[in-house]
Amino acid sequence: MESTRQQIYDFVAGIARQKGISDIGAGEGLTENGIIDSLAIFRLVSFLEDTFGVRIADDEIVNENFASVDTVDRLVTTKLERRPAAR
């Protein structure tokens, strides 16, 4: 099975491709280069919630958590580790 990180990367890369950006780095700023805007962010949040069965609160939808693929991965992984029984 693909890693959490890879699945997040693939989804974000898909958003980027729709915007004509062909290459993104895992540590790259997603808001600075316009990949994540006010609409894409909620597509990404829905994807994370549906794919990984986590709940992301409005207060957690902030730049610190969504600055890069790495930070998103950390957010999701932390949530998954906190509730091992659920999976």
Next chain:
Amino acid sequence: MAYLLHQLLTRSAESYPEKAAVSAGGRVLTYRELDEQSNQLAHLLRARGVNKGDRVGIFFPKAAESLVAMLGISKAGGVYIPMDTQQPAQRAAYLIENCAMKGVLTTGPLLQALETALKAPLGFAMVSWQSLAEFPATAVPDCGQTTHDLAYILYTSGSTGRPKGVMISHQNALTFVYWCAGIFKICPEDRLSNHAPLHFDLSVLDVYNALEAGATVCMVPPEIAAFPSSLANWIDAQQITVWYSVPSALILLLLHAEGKFAALTRIRILLFAGEVFPMKYLRQLAGLLPDVELYNLYGPTETNVCTYYQVDRALLPAQERLPIGRACANTEVFAVTDRNTIAQVGETGELYVRGPGVTCGYWGDVEKTRKMLVPNVFQPHFEEKAYRTGDLVKLLEDGSYDFLGRIDSMIKSRGYRIELGEIEAAMLSHPAVREASAIPLPDQEIGARIHAVVALHDGIDLTAAALLQHCSSHIPKYMLPEFIEFREALPKTSTGKIDRVKLASESLAARA
């Protein structure tokens, strides 16, 4: 009164030299600093050969320097073009070539991408602000600018094909700024948000009404614009008193930061424009901010804003749609019926706009200019132009107008005249629906088939059948969409509006 836009700055710099003019990304420029730095830039630009009427692009991410650029170009006598830094380099290159820009103020990486897309070399490109310090901070010599000279060009995407450059003169912009100053009573203590990109005309109010009043314009940091909760915190921390944005930005705040509205006690005026505000969200907003004046501003880029409507909380519960209101000062609007008469109360027609706020036309496109700026046949005594908005409106009893939709979104299906906006309003009135768009697909047999694209609120399920059932209690059967597609979100243009062109082409492709 100022007759050139940058005079708004020089006057406020005399009255309030040490007050903050702009706050962006943790940096604040006082009126004195902004005035001096824009003078230095004007000297630099003159040294690069910029003179009266020369076009200069502003192609770097929004920052305090964006204001230095706008005002410096204007002081040098030039015409500035704010350019979206997230547009493809090809499109940026097209703008440069279309209006023959003399040069651009940009960054190293953006310039690199641009140069590969440009057919001819740029006149000049400034990528560093270091050299500014070498130039005097005093005013440049007057080059004979008048209020009829162009101040800026805003490129808007045409519904088909190439972007078109809307030419705005100093007088066009100042007509709008002075109307705002009077009606919203912007004062030196005000702090205005700047949410819209600078290539979007909403930003004209944010920037120039702040400068006119000696107030402060606070630019929303790009890294928080996408995050409603952070944005609400920012509005609170920045002590914003006047907020202006597209409705969709406010709707995101309502959906994801509702609990923070109670803290936004400094806001006194909330303005929105650019698209129709769905009534259910507007009612929610009006309830959350009970003491704030809410205004619906209407007007295509070609007219700045030409009508306005102040939300009346007493009428709000029963209103099915929000009027666009009546004409701004120094502006006349009228609706022309399909019999070529001026619409009377209760009649519908295309909205025309006349006055000093109306654009001089489209850069380099005489034909398009002639099509949109037409002789005003209702005033035969001397030559005068009126702008055709392409918007269908209805004149109400109190003299204000209702916006019914685009004339070109008025379609015929099975012989019925159908306004797509009405279908969208019916879908949006369902509590589960977050966004909705009705797309006409050409059909040889019945004229058009209606396809709807809908995004629901998170965690709510709704079937197409249930949504149709709901719609059938609001609109006639012949207006019901034949097919409803559910998506997580609807595509948006760079200015935050629903991208109908993209939706239509995707719907067509899916059907082929």
